[in-house]
Amino acid sequence: MIELGSHVKLHNSETSAKLLEADIVQVCFGSPRSWGHTVEPRNPHSKLYIHAPYLVNFSAKEQRVWKLSVQTMLDQGKAATGYNVAGIVVHGGSWKGSSLDQALAQWNIAIDIYSKHEGFPPILIENSASGRFSLTRYIEQLETLWPEVKDGNVGFCLDTAHLWASIEQKHEAMLYIRALQRLVGHIQLVHANGSAAEIGAGVDRHSPLVSSVAPAKWVAWCVKLAQPDAVITETTAPAEDLVVLRSELAKLLDYED
Numbered sequence: 028m029i030e031l032g033s034h035v036k037l038h039n040s041e042t043s044a045k046l047l048e049a050d051i052v053q054v055c056f057g058s059p060r061s062w063g064h065t066v067e068p069r070n071p072h073s074k075l076y077i078h079a080p081y082l083v084n085f086s087a088k089e090q091r092v093w094k095l096s097v098q099t100m101l102d103q104g105k106a107a108t109g110y111n112v113a114g115i116v117v118h119g120g121s122w123k124g125s126s127l128d129q130a131l132a133q134w135n136i137a138i139d140i141y142s143k144h145e146g147f148p149p150i151l152i153e154n155s156a157s158g159r160f161s162l163t164r165y166i167e168q169l170e171t172l173w174p175e176v177k178d179g180n181v182g183f184c185l186d187t188a189h190l191w192a193s194i195e196q197k198h199e200a201m202l203y204i205r206a207l208q209r210l211v212g213h214i215q216l217v218h219a220n221g222s223a224a225e226i227g228a229g230v231d232r233h234s235p236l237v238s239s240v241a242p243a244k245w246v247a248w249c250v251k252l253a254q255p256d257a258v259i260t261e262t263t264a265p266a267e268d269l270v271v272l273r274s275e276l277a278k279l280l281d282y283e284d
Contacts, residue, residue: 029250030074030257031272033265040072047266053078053116053259056106062095065102067109076216076259077115077148079103084120085137086130086162096120097137104147113257114151114215116184119163119172130162131175138179151184151216152176154207156192156231164193166206173210183211186261187249188220188233191241195227200245204252217255219246219272220262235264236271247275 032049040052053076057066060081068075083096103115122130141150152172155164162172185207190200208214221239223232236243250258250272260268 029255029276031269032257032259033269034078034259034261035265037066038069040068040075041070044072047269049269050074051076051113051257051259053261055080056103062099065099065106067106071110074111074113075107076113076151076257077103077107079115079117079150081118083117085117085134086120086122086125086160087133088122088125088129093133093137097140100137100141100150101144104141104144107148108146112148114149114182114184116151116153116216116218118153119155119158119161121158121160122162123160127171130160131172134162134172135175138176138181142179142181147180149180149182149215151182153184153186153218154189154193156186156189157229164189166203166210169207169210177211182213182215183207184216184218185214185249185253185255186218186220187241187246188218188222189231190249191222191226191245192224192229192231193227197226197242197245200249201252204249208253214253214255215257217250217253217258219250219258219260219268221246221268233262235262236260236268237264243271244275244278247272247279250276251279 030050032051034053035043037054155161221234221236222241223234
C-alpha cells in the first residue's frame with residue numbers, strides 16, 4: 028500500500044498528520060529559501076521526508092554555492108539521523124555559466140562526500156520543471172547524471188507538476204516514467220502536485236488538484252505508473268488534495284497491488 032501525505036510545517040507535524048489523516052508528511056528542516064542553521068522539529072510525525080533548501084545546487088558555477096550546498100546537505104543528513112526520515116529531496120540545480128562536465132563532476136563529488144556518512148537518509152533527486160542547463164528535467168539529461176551518482180546514497184522523487192511542464196502530450200508521461208524506472212530502478216517518492224500552467228510550458232507552478240490544469244486523474248495515473256513507496260502533495264490545499272487524490276486513486280482498480 029502506498030503511503031499518502033502532504034508537506035506541512037516543521038513543528039507539530041504529528042498533529043498536522045492526524046488532521047489530514049496522512050500516513051506520512053514532508054517538512055523543511057529550516058527555511059527553504061535561505062542558507063542557515065538547520066532546525067530540528069518539535070513533536071514530529073513518526074515518519075518524515077525532508078525537502079532540502081531550494082538554494083542547494085550541486086551543479087553551480089560558483090564554488091561558494093557548491094560548498095554551501097554540500098555543507099547544507101551534510102547538516103540536513105546529520106539532523107535527520109535523530110528521526111525516522113525516509114529521504115531528503117533535493118533539486119537538480121543549474122550549470123548555467125559552467126560546463127556539463129564540471130557539473131557532473133561536482134555532483135559526483137558531492138554525493139560521494141554525503142554517502143560516506145553512515146546513517147544518513149538517501150538524497151532523493153527530483154525532476155525539474157524547466158531549465159536548459161538542468162540535469163534533471165528530461166530523461167536524456169538524467170541519463171547523463173545518473174551514472175555519476177548511482178553508486179551513492181541516492182534515490183529519486185518524481186514531481187507530477189514538473190513532469191507536466193516538461194512533456195507535450197499527456198500520454199508521454201508513461202514513456203517518461205517507464206524510462207525513469209529503467210534508469211533508476213525504483214521511484215521512492217512522488218510529489219503529486221497539480222499545475223497552474225499549460226502542459227509543456229516549462230514553468231513550475233504548483234496548483235491544488237481541484238483547480239489544476241493538469242487533470243487530477245492524470246496525476247493519479249502517474250502515481251499508479253510510478254508505484255512509489257510514498258506520495259506527498261505540496262500545495263496550499265493539503266486536505267483537499269488528499270481527498271481528491273484518494274478518490275482518483277480508488278478508481279484505479281489495481282491501486283493496492
